[in-house]
Amino acid sequence: MKRTVEFTVNGDAYRFEIEPNRRLIDVLRDDIGLTGTKEGCSIGVCGACTVQVDGDMISSCLMLAVNANGRDVTTIEGLAEGDRLHPLQRAFIEYGGFQCGICTPGQIMAAKALLDHNPKPTRDEVVEWMTGNLCRCTGYYKIIESIMAVVDGKVEGQEVRA
Amino acid sequence: MTMTVEPRREFDVVGTRVNRLDGFEKVTGTGKFVADISLPGMLIGRILRSPLPHARIVRIDTSRAKKVPGVRAVITAEDTPKRYWGAFIKDQPILAIDKVRYVGEEVAAVAAMDEAAAEEALSLIDVEYEELPAYFDPEDALAEDAVLIHEDKPGNVALLIDVERGNVDEVFRNSDVVVEDTFKSHLQWQAPIETIGSVAEYAGGKLTLYMNTQTLFMARHRLAWALDMREGDIRIIQPWVGGGFGGKSCDDNNAMVCSVLAIKTGRPVKIINTREEEFLAGSRPRVPMKIWCRMGFKKDGTITAKHIDVIAENGAYCGKAPAITGVAALRHDTLYKYTTVKTRARLVYTNRIPTGAFRGFGNPSAEWAVEQVLDLGAHELGIDPLDIIRKNAAEPGYVSPHGNRVISCELKQCADRVERMMDWKNRRANKPPYRGLAVGATVHVSGKRHFGDYDGGSAVIKVNEDGKAMIWSGEGECGQGPTTALCQIAAEELGVPFEDVEMSRADTDLSTYCHGAYASRLTYIAGNAVKDAARNMKQQILEIAAEMLEAAPEDLEIRQGNIFVRGAPEGKSTTVREVAHARLFRRGGAPLVAAGNFDPDSVLQDPSRYGNESGAYNFAVQAAEVEVDPDTGKVTVLQYAAASDCGTVIFPVGAEGQVEGSIAQGLGYTLSEGLLWDNGRPVNPNFSDYRLPTAGDMPKFLREFADSYEPTGPFGAKGLGELAMDPFAAVIGNAIFDACGVRIHELPITAEKVYWALREKERGSSAK
Numbered sequence: 001m002k003r004t005v006e007f008t009v010n011g012d013a014y015r016f017e018i019e020p021n022r023r024l025i026d027v028l029r030d031d032i033g034l035t036g037t038k039e040g041c042s043i044g045v046c047g048a049c050t051v052q053v054d055g056d057m058i059s060s061c062l063m064l065a066v067n068a069n070g071r072d073v074t075t076i077e078g079l080a081e082g083d084r085l086h087p088l089q090r091a092f093i094e095y096g097g098f099q100c101g102i103c104t105p106g107q108i109m110a111a112k113a114l115l116d117h118n119p120k121p122t123r124d125e126v127v128e129w130m131t132g133n134l135c136r137c138t139g140y141y142k143i144i145e146s147i148m149a150v151v152d153g154k155v156e157g158q159e160v161r162a
Numbered sequence: 163m164t165m166t167v168e169p170r171r172e173f174d175v176v177g178t179r180v181n182r183l184d185g186f187e188k189v190t191g192t193g194k195f196v197a198d199i200s201l202p203g204m205l206i207g208r209i210l211r212s213p214l215p216h217a218r219i220v221r222i223d224t225s226r227a228k229k230v231p232g233v234r235a236v237i238t239a240e241d242t243p244k245r246y247w248g249a250f251i252k253d254q255p256i257l258a259i260d261k262v263r264y265v266g267e268e269v270a271a272v273a274a275m276d277e278a279a280a281e282e283a284l285s286l287i288d289v290e291y292e293e294l295p296a297y298f299d300p301e302d303a304l305a306e307d308a309v310l311i312h313e314d315k316p317g318n319v320a321l322l323i324d325v326e327r328g329n330v331d332e333v334f335r336n337s338d339v340v341v342e343d344t345f346k347s348h349l350q351w352q353a354p355i356e357t358i359g360s361v362a363e364y365a366g367g368k369l370t371l372y373m374n375t376q377t378l379f380m381a382r383h384r385l386a387w388a389l390d391m392r393e394g395d396i397r398i399i400q401p402w403v404g405g406g407f408g409g410k411s412c413d414d415n416n417a418m419v420c421s422v423l424a425i426k427t428g429r430p431v432k433i434i435n436t437r438e439e440e441f442l443a444g445s446r447p448r449v450p451m452k453i454w455c456r457m458g459f460k461k462d463g464t465i466t467a468k469h470i471d472v473i474a475e476n477g478a479y480c481g482k483a484p485a486i487t488g489v490a491a492l493r494h495d496t497l498y499k500y501t502t503v504k505t506r507a508r509l510v511y512t513n514r515i516p517t518g519a520f521r522g523f524g525n526p527s528a529e530w531a532v533e534q535v536l537d538l539g540a541h542e543l544g545i546d547p548l549d550i551i552r553k554n555a556a557e558p559g560y561v562s563p564h565g566n567r568v569i570s571c572e573l574k575q576c577a578d579r580v581e582r583m584m585d586w587k588n589r590r591a592n593k594p595p596y597r598g599l600a601v602g603a604t605v606h607v608s609g610k611r612h613f614g615d616y617d618g619g620s621a622v623i624k625v626n627e628d629g630k631a632m633i634w635s636g637e638g639e640c641g642q643g644p645t646t647a648l649c650q651i652a653a654e655e656l657g658v659p660f661e662d663v664e665m666s667r668a669d670t671d672l673s674t675y676c677h678g679a680y681a682s683r684l685t686y687i688a689g690n691a692v693k694d695a696a697r698n699m700k701q702q703i704l705e706i707a708a709e710m711l712e713a714a715p716e717d718l719e720i721r722q723g724n725i726f727v728r729g730a731p732e733g734k735s736t737t738v739r740e741v742a743h744a745r746l747f748r749r750g751g752a753p754l755v756a757a758g759n760f761d762p763d764s765v766l767q768d769p770s771r772y773g774n775e776s777g778a779y780n781f782a783v784q785a786a787e788v789e790v791d792p793d794t795g796k797v798t799v800l801q802y803a804a805a806s807d808c809g810t811v812i813f814p815v816g817a818e819g820q821v822e823g824s825i826a827q828g829l830g831y832t833l834s835e836g837l838l839w840d841n842g843r844p845v846n847p848n849f850s851d852y853r854l855p856t857a858g859d860m861p862k863f864l865r866e867f868a869d870s871y872e873p874t875g876p877f878g879a880k881g882l883g884e885l886a887m888d889p890f891a892a893v894i895g896n897a898i899f900d901a902c903g904v905r906i907h908e909l910p911i912t913a914e915k916v917y918w919a920l921r922e923k924e925r926g927s928s929a930k
Binding site: 029034035037038041042076077088092093096099100104105130134138140142143144 | 184
């Protein structure tokens, strides 16, 4: 039986009538059209579907959409303001923190969840936190370097072209 | 053929740390991957797969499945043209014909309004099988009484290579030291975070596919063959591709089945592999090999001869494994200078997933064996393995016993760099117990001539009326960064700022033929094609500018988009933008457009496997320091160093990323990745058990690029994408031996294997 669910995504309010077994990732991607959240493993291991729910880091492939009722969801689409990028986004571009880009939204959302709670983590803390996000392209070195660039205040959010 | 040899010079754009051109879309989540594409009226396709490794199909009944509400098509082989297809040997059907040959093989498929209806219909397809004997080890499939997996392949052998140059046995007899050993490698999945997927639509005889392939035109060719269509009636559009590593070079049936469903229903159809399907029947994993290798040496470390025997697992159908087996059998002989070599390789059908192209393409498996045997020789001789590499290293001008012609080569420099990075002599002399240091080397190609006698590339450049250049290329971008590197090459050649060049997305309707991303070929081959197009464009621009400036074209220069008489930048000038505008907006005007081509000076190997397979060769030396826990067998890589000779580094951020990513895949290949099998079925096909390395697994890593220049490359560049993957496993194997005196003979090197090897060594020494 369908349930009525209300939650915000990137500050916008939504109301859905949804089956209780429907996953948050499906509602984000298929119902709202926010396809920046990616599905990599479907079992909460790879981190490609990482979003924030009330600021906490969540694998949206493991969360039922009904459990988001009354909560605030942030996806990768909620970070930039127009062409003005979040510092983490800027850093991933400047420090080469991505290649194919499929895991990148999840990497950035995971890093954001860390920095929201702990703006000055050590490199070891960053590495430890990011072990929940798989990347097959980069070997992680430039992902960690990108995040540390933000931690060290080397990057500001700014407009970019391309 | 276009061949130019250019001297070294300073560059304006090449080699600068530009940002990737696809950054904004990828960090904001706005870039569209194939799973993100939805078309009006689109159906969801699902595939019914074989639960058995080898069986005759007695009967398929789809009648109940067809009655499920929302189902628009249920197909079997009867709904396909029943043409067998494949890159080298055409033996694979779109949907199983009469027989299934591995667990996961496509048997039937459904297109429905939604996934629930599709899944329900799949569960209602009734298939009756009659099981046949199945083989999961090539040596079992080679047995004389083995049942044939393909009736027309006697002995279950797909390919045999048997080559001897000189007389190895005679040379071994006259060698001071002869060593030999046998090593086995395993299946490794490319495992990009994005699985294989397609969206197909069909109307008016034209099939359009959004497909995350890394080789668009080859995919089009294979689809055309299997679907019995003309190439031009198929359009492949490449969305952003979430990693390829060889696995998305169209050897699997995802797009084939999707196309048949779209043709059958007249509706767009989408099939995205689940992660489990990706392991069962998606990307074709690395070809497992058992390699016996014998090498002879003189007392001073000179290699006298090499003899190897390769048994490679093809799996149930033939993708790229024949070429991969050829690489494993022959390529390594381009690394060191010796003339006497014997190689036999057999590629054998089994009832497991077809194997195929994965970064390294036979080199990692070969290096895992040969570079360990070389290390055995070094220990036997008591010579520093780095000195063995330097002593025997290929050099510019070297021609391998199989005819590979080396032009640029900085292998010795790579050895020197690794020695310095690792503080090699000092650390080796002062290493604590259970620490080991070791090296390995490799050679790779920059494109390989094996799909017919053409290994070329092409590109078209237009310059818009605003002076901005657009490269039309069909090579594609699967994440490794060629888009950015090719734009740098075009900007450098044209003399315009990097910001004034962009590249189209790959689309077979809009670009000229390009082989695509494999064999580390894009920077070298596509780079040369783009450079040729830019040179032709520049000539057009200069001729028009010459009219405008009343000067001779050959006296003009373009820098930063400004055109002036050479040596007089302050004098009369115009700009590329003004030229483009003036060329178009006048009576008889025309847009600026130019084409470019490049086909390297390589040759197709003859039947004896002789022939220079690539236009340029890339070299690497790597070293590791590892620690082995004697109580548990756990191996920790403490530090890793890689020196790579890829000629001029065009795009530093991308080049560094290729090396770093290769190291991570090497680490997974060597230590953690692998599946458990039960009667031909992988029991744990998921990311929680198939352990990709995480950020926390990566060792301290040092990397350098050799100071190198390839005269036939674009601005001196050659390939890099696979190079750093090749020697990794061998380096770790050698380092473990250095640490604790045991050789692990089978990948992956689990703690358990090291533990038991240590116990066996203890027993051996206490018995003495």
